Amino acid sequence: MNAKWESEFLNRLSKHYEEMKWLYMELYNDEHAFQYFVTMLHDYYETRETWLKNIDKERIQNPNWYKGNDMLGMLMYTNCFAGNLKGVKKHLSYLKETGVNYLHLMPLLESPKGRDDGGYAVSDFRKVKPELGTMEDLAQLSKECHANNMSICLDFVMNHTSEDHEWAKRARSGDFEYQSRYFFYENWDIPNIYEKTVPQVFPQTAPGNFTWNEESKKVVMTTFYPYQWDLNYANPTVFNDMTANMLFLCNHGVDIIRLDAVPYIWKELGTNCRNLPKVHTLVRIMRMACEIVCPGTLLLGEVVMEPKEVVPYFGTIDKPECHMLYNVTTMASTWHTVATRDVRLLKHQLETVFTLPKEYTFLNYLRCHDDIGWGLEYKFLEPFGIEEVAHKKFLNDELTGKNGSDSRGELYNDDPRLGDARLTGMTASLVGMETAVKEQDTVKLERAISFDIMLHAFLYTQSGIPVLYSGDEIGQFNDYGYHKDPLKAQDSRYLHRGDLNWENVKKKEDKSSYQGKLYNAIHRLSTLRSKYEVFDGKADAWIVETQNDAVLGIGRYYNGQKLIGLFNFSKQNEVAKIFEEQQYVNLVTNGLVDAKEIEIPAQDFVWLFHNYNEK
Numbered sequence: 169m170n171a172k173w174e175s176e177f178l179n180r181l182s183k184h185y186e187e188m189k190w191l192y193m194e195l196y197n198d199e200h201a202f203q204y205f206v207t208m209l210h211d212y213y214e215t216r217e218t219w220l221k222n223i224d225k226e227r228i229q230n231p232n233w234y235k236g237n238d239m240l241g242m243l244m245y246t247n248c249f250a251g252n253l254k255g256v257k258k259h260l261s262y263l264k265e266t267g268v269n270y271l272h273l274m275p276l277l278e279s280p281k282g283r284d285d286g287g288y289a290v291s292d293f294r295k296v297k298p299e300l301g302t303m304e305d306l307a308q309l310s311k312e313c314h315a316n317n318m319s320i321c322l323d324f325v326m327n328h329t330s331e332d333h334e335w336a337k338r339a340r341s342g343d344f345e346y347q348s349r350y351f352f353y354e355n356w357d358i359p360n361i362y363e364k365t366v367p368q369v370f371p372q373t374a375p376g377n378f379t380w381n382e383e384s385k386k387v388v389m390t391t392f393y394p395y396q397w398d399l400n401y402a403n404p405t406v407f408n409d410m411t412a413n414m415l416f417l418c419n420h421g422v423d424i425i426r427l428d429a430v431p432y433i434w435k436e437l438g439t440n441c442r443n444l445p446k447v448h449t450l451v452r453i454m455r456m457a458c459e460i461v462c463p464g465t466l467l468l469g470e471v472v473m474e475p476k477e478v479v480p481y482f483g484t485i486d487k488p489e490c491h492m493l494y495n496v497t498t499m500a501s502t503w504h505t506v507a508t509r510d511v512r513l514l515k516h517q518l519e520t521v522f523t524l525p526k527e528y529t530f531l532n533y534l535r536c537h538d539d540i541g542w543g544l545e546y547k548f549l550e551p552f553g554i555e556e557v558a559h560k561k562f563l564n565d566e567l568t569g570k571n572g573s574d575s576r577g578e579l580y581n582d583d584p585r586l587g588d589a590r591l592t593g594m595t596a597s598l599v600g601m602e603t604a605v606k607e608q609d610t611v612k613l614e615r616a617i618s619f620d621i622m623l624h625a626f627l628y629t630q631s632g633i634p635v636l637y638s639g640d641e642i643g644q645f646n647d648y649g650y651h652k653d654p655l656k657a658q659d660s661r662y663l664h665r666g667d668l669n670w671e672n673v674k675k676k677e678d679k680s681s682y683q684g685k686l687y688n689a690i691h692r693l694s695t696l697r698s699k700y701e702v703f704d705g706k707a708d709a710w711i712v713e714t715q716n717d718a719v720l721g722i723g724r725y726y727n728g729q730k731l732i733g734l735f736n737f738s739k740q741n742e743v744a745k746i747f748e749e750q751q752y753v754n755l756v757t758n759g760l761v762d763a764k765e766i767e768i769p770a771q772d773f774v775w776l777f778h779n780y781n782e783k
Contacts, residue, residue: 169181169182169185169206170207170210173210174213174214177210177213177214177460180459180460180463181206181209181210181460183459184456184459184460185206187456187487188453188456188457189202191449191452191453192205192404192453194449195402195404195407195446195449195450196404196407198404201404201405201408202404204408205404205407205408205411208408208411208412208415209415209457209460209461212412212415212416212418212419212461212462213460213461213462215419216418216419216461216462217419219311219314220418220419220421220462220464223314223464224462224463224464226464227463227464228463228464232705232706234270234319234466234491234492234529234633235529235704235705235706236704236705237697237698237700237701237702237703237704237705238269238698239269239270239633239634240266240267240268240269240270240633240634240635240636240694240697240698241268241269241270241271241272241321241531241633241634241635241636242263242266242268242270242271242272242635242636242637242638242641243272243274243533243536243537243635243636243637243638244256244271244272244273244274244637244638244668245273245274245537245638245665246273246274246276246300247299247300247667248638248665248666248667248668249638249668250668252299252300252301252305253276253296253300253301253302253305253306253308253309254301254305254309256271256273256309257305257308257309257312260312260313260316260318262673263318264316264318266636266641266687266691266694267691267694267695267698268318268636269316269317269318269319270318270319270321270424270633270635271313271318271319271320271321272320272321272322272424272426272635273320273321273322274286274287274323274537275287275288275290275322275323275325275428276296276297276300276301276306276322277290277292277293277294277295277296277297277325278290278291278292278295278296278297278298279291279297279330279332280330280331280332280395282655283395286537287323287325288323288325288392288396288428289325289328289329289330289331289332289393289395289396290325290329290330290333291329291330291332291333291334292333292334293410293413293416293417294413294416303420306420306421306422307420307421309421310420310421310422310423311421313421314421319423319424320421320422320423320424321422321423321424321425321426321468322417322422322424322425322426323426323428324413324414324417324425324426324427324428325428325429326399326410326414326427326428326429326430326433327391327392327396327398327399327428327429327430327432327433328390328391328392328396328397328398328399329396329397329399330395330396330397331394331395331396331397332395333397335349335350336350336397339352339384339388339397340381340383340384341383341384342384347384347386348400348403349399349400349403349405349406350388350389350397350398350399350400351388351389351398351400351435352381352384352386352387352388353378353386353387353388354386354387355387356378356387358437359377359378359387359389361437361438362377362378362389362435362437362441363376363377363378365438365439365440365441366391366439366440366441367440367442369391369392370392370393370581371581371583372581372582372583373393373581373658373659374390374392374393374394376390377389377390377391378390379394389435391432391441392429398432398435399433400435401433401434401435401446401450402434402435407450407453411453411454411457414454414457415457415458415461415462418458418461418462418465419462422465423464423465423466424465424466424467424468424492425458425465425466425467425468426468426470427451427454427467427468427469427470427490428470429470430447430451430469430470430471430481430490431443431447431471431473431477431481433447433450434446434447434450442473442477443473443477443480448480448481448483448489451467451469451481451483451489451490452483452487452489454467455467455483455488455489455490466491466492467489467490467491467492468490468491468492468493468494468531469481469489469490469492469493469494470494471493471494471496472494472496472538472541472543473496473543474497474543474545478493478494478496478497479493479524479528481493482527482528485525485527491529492529492530492531492632492633493528493529493530493531494530494531494533495521495530495531495532495533495630495632496543497517497521497543498514498517498518498521498530498532498630499532499533499534499536499540500540500541500542500543500544501513501514501517501544502514502534502623502626503540503563503567503591503598504542504544504563505720505737506567506575506598506599506623506737507562507563507566507567507575508563508566509718509737509738509739510717510718510737511717511718511719511720511735511737512552512717513544513545513548513549514720515711515720516545516548517545518630518711518720518722519710519711521630521631522631522709522710522711526631526705526706529632529633529705530630530631530632530633531632531633531635532627532630532632532633532634532635533627533634533635533636533637534595534623534624534627534637534640535593535594535595535598535637535640535664536635536637537637537661537664537665538661539580539581539590539591539592539660539661540577540590540591540592541590542559542560542563542564542588542590542591544559546559557587557588558587560587560588560589561587563591564577564579564589564591567591567593567598568591569603573600574600574603574604574612574616575593575597575598575599575600575603576593576597576598576600576602576603576645576646577591577592577593577597577598577646577663578591578592578593578646578660578663579591579592579660580592580659580660580661592660592661592663592664593646593663593664594637594639594640594644594645594646594663594664595620595623595637595640595643596616596620596640596643596644596645596686597645597646599616599619599620599623600612600615600616600619601613601616601617601620601643601645601682602645602646603616604616605645605682613682615739615770615771617643617682617685617686617689618769618770618771618772619771619772620643620686621686621689621690621693621772621773622735622736622771622772622773624636624640624689624690624693625693625733625735625773625775626720626722626733626735626773628693628694628697628703629703629722629724629731629733629735629775630709630722631705631707631709631724632705634697636690637664638668639666639668639669641686641687641690641691642669642672642673642675642676642683642686642687643672643682643683643686643687644666644668644669644672646663646664646666647662647663647664647665647666647667648663649666650662650663650665650666676688692756696755696756696775700729700731700755700777701726701727701729702724702725702726702727702729702730702731702777703724703731704726704727706726707724707725707726708723708724708725708726709722709723709724710722710723711723712732712734712746713746714734714744714745714746715744715745716742716743716744716745718736718737718738718742719734719735719736719737719738719742719743719744719768720733720734720735720737721733721734721735721744721746722735727781728779728780728781729777729778729779729780729781730750730777730778730779730780731755731775731776731777731778732746732748732752732763732775732776733773733774733775733776734746734766734768734773734774734776735768735773736768736769736770736771736772736773737771738770738771739770739771740770741767741768741769741770742767742768742770743765743766743767743768744765744766744768745764745765746763746764746766747763747764747765748763748764748776750763750778751763751778752776752777752778753776753777753778754774754775754776754777755775755776755777756774756775761774761776763776
């Protein structure tokens with residue numbers, strides 16, 4: 169430590185110094201690299217702009233600023249939403265009107281065009297894709313967002329770089345120092361040993377975990393795609409420089425750093441290279457780095473795995489890692505319930521989530537940029553006579569409309585040998601709105617709209633931060649145009665990555681249109697959620713027994729307010745038998761309800777509210 173550094177920085181550093189040094193030296197045993205790391209932290213603290221430091225101070229005073237019932241996120245591709253970053257800035261009024269105050273921009277850093285339009289093969293962590301704008305545009309958008317009480321989330325792709333990254337170019341040319349930043353091997357001997365224990369991420373579209381590089385005449389590790397080269401975090405230079413890249417983004421106004429594919433970042437021979445203990449060491453150090461340099465910044469872990477693997481990424485109360493994690497399991501279980509109309513698995517899964525400490529914050533969502541994977545708890549389903557492969561086929565057949573349903577999804581990464589296809593599609597298309605509009609069936613359409621609204625009500629009833637997927641708020645359908653684009657045709661995830669239809673956005677003012685009905689209903693739910701404290705992250709939450717396997721019941725309690733949400737996944741009207749003593753108010757209709765045996769319309773919901781503070 170340098171005694172001449174600012175007192176604020178030194179105070180923050182001293183709080184973490186001993187732990188950070190111990191963890192760092194345990195990984196690298198390199199005093200010089202650690203001192204470089206600490207000096208680098210100071211450099212980014214020193215260059216952080218005053219307006220960002222002021223936000224840091226405000227959030228230090230209110231560390232739970234992101235856990236309230238007023239947080240609502242939206243996930244979007246910049247180009248799909250508004251062309252570029254300046255376009256997003258022009259449309260902030262629409263987002264604010266919608267109630268969005270947490271804006272997640274999908275990967276927008278420089279990446280090779282044509283090979284990686286998704287943005288997950290970054291060739292420069294300090295440049296925005298030219299067609300989307302510049303780093304200055306990102307900083308200006310951030311300033312405008314903060315002026316409107318909105319935060320920005322950005323993906324930080326930390327497991328790998330593009331093969332076009334400067335490090336990779338030097339590695340290809342034979343520079344050993346840069347090859348040591350990746351995993352290069354003279355022949356296939358060691359890669360073949362890895363392959364014995366490391367699963368394949370995309371066995372159909374990108375089989376294997378290694379690729380032969382002709383220019384260097386060596387084998388390189390490529391866990392995800394051949395053009396994405398895995399970084400070697402056992403090299404302290406990689407960790408130091410990647411942490412610096414993260415702080416560079418923070419200093420351009422990014423509030424939430426999404427740690428992409430974080431379980432994969434540490435590799436060890438003879439393991440599955442997933443969720444290894446040293447991953448948590450790295451994330452813990454990154455958390456401390458943020459608390460020293462930019463304490464107003466949050467870390468969001470992308471851990472698309474079963475709950476027992478997800479929860480450890482929160483760390484502990486005393487030694488936290490990620491501030492937030494995705495509630496992937498609930499998302500997948502939700503669509504399982506849509507297909508089966510049986511809530512038992514969803515109840516079981518939510519019971520687990522509701523028992524977790526309230527300090528743990530999940531991001532909840534119905535749809536996102538990615539596919540729906542069927543990594544369900546099949547051991548729980550076995551007693552019901554459900555076999556994994558056959559059940560996955562049933563789910564996919566139901567949600568692609570193969571068995572006569574009105575859902576219009578498509579398969580992703582289909583592996584006929586394993587029967588392990590995933591699913592893609594927009595929410596409105598998956599619940600039958602697209603089919604109803606094409607068939608001009610008004611009865612079907614009203615039912616599908618009701619179902620869509622119910623799913624969003626369920627989303628808002630969960631503990632954590634709800635995140636809308638751009639277009640879902642107006643019922644945007646699948647975009648089948650990707651089939652005609654040779655660069656996208658092999659990736660069905662583009663089915664739900666179409667451009668936002670701004671003509672349909674305008675129809676939100678017409679409450680007779682399906683866009684208007686859906687938008688205004690979802691907006692009302694958002695308003696109600698932000699109005700009542702019972703939706704706060706600190707509320708108690710539990711499963712309410714409905715005595716009906718088609719109806720999910722969720723209870724919430726906070727500060728004298730109680731809510732019971734009842735969600736009917738059946739295509740018929742169903743009765744929920746809850747036999748509550750108090751009289752409730754239906755939050756949507758304002759009508760009084762005796763909460764005994766409640767009939768809920770098909771694929772609809774009720775929010776029942778009771779205020780113990782009112783005499």
